[in-house]
Amino acid sequence: MRKFLLILIIPVIASCSTLKSTSAVEVSEVLTADLARADGSWAGVATISQRSDGVFMSLSAEAPAAGTFGMHLHAVGKCQGPEFTSAGPHWNPDMKQHGRDNPMGAHGGDLPNVDAAGDRKITLEYQLPNMKLSGPAGLLDADGGALIIHEKADDYKTDPSGNSGKRIICGVFKSGNKS
Ligand SMILES: [Cu+2]
Ligand SMILES: [Zn+2]
Structure with a gap:
């Protein structure tokens, strides 16, 4: 009977440790932002996760x-409609100019343009380079941070905001639960 049990248990232990090593990405911090339009209606959700393999945004x-x-990403965690100017300029901890195609760029808060097809849905998984979430130089500094979506595409070079026009969707990042 004892022999039988051992034979049964060993393969189970072996398969558990295999599972553990293949899902080794650890999440240490998660920020979430509920997004709203200028009229206050729901427009989606964004999360930024500090993971062991980098900082990732999902939208x-x-x-x-x-x-x-x-x-x-804008510098102030305040979304006052309908203009959303309360969110301040682009998050810019390194005092750069706007846009990845600008030799003096880019802002830490500059993100890729997003596309919506006929169903109007926008989804994005994006790794944020050189991103700090907390501390004085982090996105969630004393005055917080926000995500803004604009009415037009960003040209990736015109300072200070890529000619992207009005701010149409805004969300304030909040420290969420670790998952
Ligand atoms: Cu913006
Ligand atoms: Zn910018």
């Missing part, structure tokens, strides 16, 4: 129409 949102839209 699920609903655009007002099909198209391409500029998107940035």
Whole structure:
């Protein structure tokens, strides 16, 4: 009987440790932002996760129409409609100019444009380079941080905001539960 049990248990232990080593990405911090349009209606959700393999943003949102839209992390965690100017300029801890195609760029908060097709859905998984979430130089500094989606595409070079036009969707990042 004892022999039988051992034979049964060993393969189970072996398969558990295999599972553990293949899912080794650890999440130490998660920020979430509920997104709203200028009229206050729901427009989606964004999360930024500090993981052992980097900082990743994931976005699920609903655009007002099909198209391409500029998107940035802004320096102040305040979304006062309808203009959302309360969110301040682009998050810019390194005092750079706007845009990845600008020799003096880019802002830490500059993000890729997002596309919506006929269903108006926007989804994005994006690794944020050189991103700090907390501390004085982090996105969640004393005045917080926000995600803004603009009415037009970002040209990736025109300072200070890539000619992306009005701010149409805004969300304030909050420290969420670790998962
Ligand atoms: Cu912006
Ligand atoms: Zn910028």
